[in-house]
Structures are given as C-alpha cells and as structure tokens.
Amino acid sequence: MARDSMPAMLPETPTPRELARYLIGPETAEDSPGHTAQLATLATFERVYRDLSRWVGSGGCHALFTRALAEARIVHPLLGGVQLQARSQPYLQGTAEIVDTHGGPATAEALEAMLVAMIELLNRLIGADMAATLILKSLPQSTRDAGFPNEKRAEA
Amino acid sequence: MTGNDRAVIRNLATGVPGLDAVLGGGLPEYSFNLVAGGPGSGKTTLAHQVMFANATVERPSLYFTVLGEPTLKMLRYQRQFSFFDPSVAGSAIQFINLSQEVMDGDLDEVLQRIIGEVEKTTPGIVVVDSFRTIGDRAAPSGQAATTSLDSFIQRLALHLTSWEVTSFLLGEYAEQEQRSPVFTVADGILWLAQAIDRNSVVRKLQVIKTRGQAQMPGLHTFRITNDGLQIFPRIPERKRPQERLKGKRLSTGVPGMDEIMGGGIIAGDAVILTGPAGSGKSTIVTQFVAEGLRQGETAVVAVFEEYPENYLAQATRRNPMLGEMVRDDKLRIIYLRPLDLSVDEALAAILDAVRELKAMRVVIDSLSGFEVALAPTFRDDFRESLYRLVGTLTATGVTVFMTAEIVDGFSFGRFTSEKVSFLTDEIIIQRYVELEGQLRRVMAVVKMRGSDHSRDFFLYDLTADGVVVGATLQDYHGIITGVPTHREESAKNLPLPGALDRTGTQD
Numbered sequence: 001m002a003r004d005s006m007p008a009m010l011p012e013t014p015t016p017r018e019l020a021r022y023l024i025g026p027e028t029a030e031d032s033p034g035h036t037a038q039l040a041t042l043a044t045f046e047r048v049y050r051d052l053s054r055w056v057g058s059g060g061c062h063a064l065f066t067r068a069l070a071e072a073r074i075v076h077p078l079l080g081g082v083q084l085q086a087r088s089q090p091y092l093q094g095t096a097e098i099v100d101t102h103g104g105p106a107t108a109e110a111l112e113a114m115l116v117a118m119i120e121l122l123n124r125l126i127g128a129d130m131a132a133t134l135i136l137k138s139l140p141q142s143t144r145d146a147g148f149p150n151e152k153r154a155e156a
Numbered sequence: 157m158t159g160n161d162r163a164v165i166r167n168l169a170t171g172v173p174g175l176d177a178v179l180g181g182g183l184p185e186y187s188f189n190l191v192a193g194g195p196g197s198g199k200t201t202l203a204h205q206v207m208f209a210n211a212t213v214e215r216p217s218l219y220f221t222v223l224g225e226p227t228l229k230m231l232r233y234q235r236q237f238s239f240f241d242p243s244v245a246g247s248a249i250q251f252i253n254l255s256q257e258v259m260d261g262d263l264d265e266v267l268q269r270i271i272g273e274v275e276k277t278t279p280g281i282v283v284v285d286s287f288r289t290i291g292d293r294a295a296p297s298g299q300a301a302t303t304s305l306d307s308f309i310q311r312l313a314l315h316l317t318s319w320e321v322t323s324f325l326l327g328e329y330a331e332q333e334q335r336s337p338v339f340t341v342a343d344g345i346l347w348l349a350q351a352i353d354r355n356s357v358v359r360k361l362q363v364i365k366t367r368g369q370a371q372m373p374g375l376h377t378f379r380i381t382n383d384g385l386q387i388f389p390r391i392p393e394r395k396r397p398q399e400r401l402k403g404k405r406l407s408t409g410v411p412g413m414d415e416i417m418g419g420g421i422i423a424g425d426a427v428i429l430t431g432p433a434g435s436g437k438s439t440i441v442t443q444f445v446a447e448g449l450r451q452g453e454t455a456v457v458a459v460f461e462e463y464p465e466n467y468l469a470q471a472t473r474r475n476p477m478l479g480e481m482v483r484d485d486k487l488r489i490i491y492l493r494p495l496d497l498s499v500d501e502a503l504a505a506i507l508d509a510v511r512e513l514k515a516m517r518v519v520i521d522s523l524s525g526f527e528v529a530l531a532p533t534f535r536d537d538f539r540e541s542l543y544r545l546v547g548t549l550t551a552t553g554v555t556v557f558m559t560a561e562i563v564d565g566f567s568f569g570r571f572t573s574e575k576v577s578f579l580t581d582e583i584i585i586q587r588y589v590e591l592e593g594q595l596r597r598v599m600a601v602v603k604m605r606g607s608d609h610s611r612d613f614f615l616y617d618l619t620a621d622g623v624v625v626g627a628t629l630q631d632y633h634g635i636i637t638g639v640p641t642h643r644e645e646s647a648k649n650l651p652l653p654g655a656l657d658r659t660g661t662q663d
Contacts (some may be wrong), residue, residue, distance in 0.1 A: 055246075056227045057253030085257075087256070126231045130242035137246045 387605020409447025412625030431586030
C-alpha cells in the first residue's frame, strides 16, 4: 500500500480521515493477487453507499456522494472522469480509466479524499458523533466487534 | 377459562411528559397507532420521543421514512432535542428509507420491505413516517387502489402485531378524512393540531381512540421545547377534601390581619385579595409566604406580571430571607410565559412545584396578569378553567392565596374584576378612601366560608416592613362611597375633625 498504515483501533473521536481509513481497512486485508489500494477504496465506497442508502435512501445517499465528489475534485482534478450512477452496480464508474492515466496510488488517494469529503459533509449535517456511528454500521460485524468504540449499548 | 386467563396488556411509558396520563396509563403494548395532524404539529418529534424512551439493542426501534422530510434533515433537526441520543442511532434506533419502494408504487414491495426488516431486527417499536404518502402513492384514484390500501393496512397491522411490535403510523390527515381505512384499523389515534386565534398559536392533542383502556377525554394543550413535547392534561375538576384540615389556621404574617380573619386563613382554603394598583396586594401575599417559610413550611409563587428576578428583588427588600429560601429551594417562584399560556400548563407547572417542594402555601399573583398571559382562545373560558385550577390545587391540601387587580379603586360595587369570587372560600377587599383630606387605604374581609370574621373596615398602612392593619372605621359611614363621613360630625352636619373649611382656616 502506498499510503500510511491503517489504524487498527479507531480513536474515540476520529477525524474524518481516520474514519475513512478505518472504513477502508478491512478491504485492504483481502488476500488476493492484484488487490490494490484503489480497489480497496472502491469496495469501501460500494459498501458505504449500500449501507447509507438503507437509512437515507438511495436518492439521499447519491446527493451526499455527488457533493463529496464535487469537493474532492477541487483538490484532485483527476476525479473529473468519475461518474456516480445511483441505484446501479457499481456505483462509482470510470475509475479504471483514471488508474490507467494517473496510476493506482494517485487514484486511491483521490478516492480517499472523496470519502473524507463525504464524512465531513455528514458531520456538518448531523454531527460527527452520529455520523461516525452510522457510517461505521457499514463495516462487517466482525470488524465492528473487534474495535467499535462509538457504539453505546442501550440498557435493556 | 377463568378471568385470570385473559391476556394482560402492559402499558409502555411514552417518554412524553403528560401523555401517559392522557392515554389512560400509557401506551398499550403491541398496539397499532395512528398519529395524525397537520404539518409542523409535532408528529415526528412525538414518535422520536417514544422511540428513545423505549428502544434497546435487543428490541430496537425501526423508523421507516417515506417520501417527505429527507432523513438527513429529519436527523439534523431531531438531534437538537435533549432526548435524542446520537450514540444509539444505528443500533437501538434504526432508520430505514422506503422512498424508492413507495415511488415505485408497489405496495407489496413496500410491505415486504417492512416485513423483512421487522423479521430481521425484531423491533419493539416501528414508526412509518409518513404513512399518508404511502396511501397517496397507492391510491391516486379509483376503487381498486383503495382496496389495495385496505389490504395493505390489514396485512401490516396483522404482521406487526404478530411480531409483538408497538407501531405508529404518522400522517397528515384532515378531520374529514377519518373514514380512511387506517382510522378503522388503528387501535389508538392521536390527533395533534395547532389552533390559531389572532396572533396566538396553541398546540392541542386529542386521543380519539385507545382500545382497551379509558383515555382522558378532551383537548389537551401541549408545548414543544428543547426537551420535545410536553402535554398538559386537561385535568377534570377534583373534589375538595371533606375535612378542611381540621380547622387549622395559617397566619398571614400581616400584623393585625389574622385577628380580623378570626385567627388567620383556614388551611386548605382558596383566598382572593382584590384591590387597586398600589394597594399592597403583592406585599401582603409576600408576607403570607414569608410567614410560612418562617414556620418551616415551603411555598410556591406563580408570577405573571414581572420576571422572577424583579419580583424577588422587590420581595426581599422587606423580607431579606426570601432570597436564601429560593436558593435552598424552599421557595420557588414560577414565571409563566406570557401570551400563549394555557390554564392547564400553568396548573401543571404549579402542581409540579407543589409536589416537589411539598408546598403548603401557593400564591398566584395576579389573576389579572394570568388572564393576560393566556392565549386568547383560553380567555373565553377563564372562569371555568380557573375553577378547575383552584379546585385541583386545593384538593392537594395547599392553601391558595390569589390577588386580583380592580380598576376602580374607590368603588365597592364589585368585589373582583374577574368575577371569580364564587370559586374562593375567603375574600378580602382593599380600596382607597378619602379621609380627612388624605388618600387612605382600607380593607375588609367580605367572606370566610364557615368561619366568623370581622365585618369592619380597617385602615392599613404600607410600611417599610410591609402591611400593618390599623384601626377600624367604625366611627365612619359611607365608606363604600369612597368618601366616608364621621358619624358625629355628620350628625351635626359639620366638617370632619381636622378638615379645613372653605376659607382654608381650621376649626
């Protein structure tokens, strides 16, 4: 991986970047030939999109990602080729061409920036605590059981 | 089968202050409820309060959002309420968006999605917001679509009950739409409304139906604050205790006043003191409160005409201990928001304070300010509401001392301007009279139910220490005209002693 190592445990109040990397973390663990950082990030996007769509609706989720993409493009113009296709699989399209042109590490970094922008946006809209709790729900249960500091168990 | 075999219906605490009482003891478990009302009436907030009060990780609450307020915006606003715990969002409270299924217009798809989520998470509470939009999408026109909605509601209700879910369907319905099938199927119907009268808006809740238990009938006012909804149940009149606290008397703390009242105010009574501006009404009730505090009692004062700080500042000038009593929570001064108040809200605030402090003395200063503070819609039935308020307060055993301002300070034509004398046990009046060329204050006890009292008029003074009752005016007549004359001088047709003659020379 070209980027810094992923945090094994999430801090109590993670920054958007820490949260984004924590989300990507499980995908990087995939032990398959040719698995790359950008594929891990793409898989994370698909997972987060599916899960967020469950509670904000596919339309609401698409609106969030569209804004995040616009924000990330300011710093990473290479994302100009990315298209978001609501209610389709895959959700992010056009990334293969970007990898061909700019390389895997640069693409992965840009996609991570987009994920960070989406988390920042969600933080502003509903508060960082609730945003983190809801976003982390997209992680597999095993990952959440391993280190999920934000979830408070309600008393029965 | 015996009577003991019947299923026991547990009631859930709604978490909405006042609502459990209105529902007749809480929300019947596994009931299928409709919360109806116009936009902004508080349906969504009410549902969130119920969810947050009851949800656990084991039995979470599912909140299905349909077309209408976007989920993100709803969460953004709802989390501003103090009951909203963001840490349980996603676990004990789960939000699920059904917009796409509803937009597709396939009710089977909507039902299957709800059923699937319910079976997966086994929730304790399910909310569908807004159910109305489901009906609108399913039945844009025609009988077939209506039948389909009927079937959908029946199947949904059956499924949710089978899974032991307490459910709420929220929707914007008008009163004439009560023939909608959902009204028939629902076990409970809560109607939220906003009544507008001139520039005042008053929120009202009505429980139209609760199966299996007796709800509190009528319209109940409610307010939405940072803590969510608070309902002020329209408490029916309560009977006074038969035994009037065994004739115990409470000292007024006003020198000379207990004597003219046959030994003081009868404990548990409602007293009204009426007088013109500046006659010392607030001073007397403050002395009444201070006297109780000196004797180790606690007291509640409801003020309507000035802020509590100002009221306390005035009161402590003559009774410095009052500030300390407020700090020690032996005296509570309640300021009730003016201009959009309901009598039930005022009653709830006073009753809460009385219960918390175990207060024995309550002062309402003044009824005139209270009436002005009410939303216009409640002023029409002020007397009836006040009757319930006084009855409810005195039923708890507290002694209620109220003041009322009269406009004409020289006339004794009416005891009170509020026409509320019928609801009190004791009436004291204050007036101005012209006496020997001076403006003087007089008082008299007009009524004390079941007790002897002085029939005389008494002069009184407002001193640095408070009101002090002075001599009687037995030697004068015509006091109620505002210009009394001395009996002897009157008999001789001479001016009053000390009075000046027309030339300005003294007798």
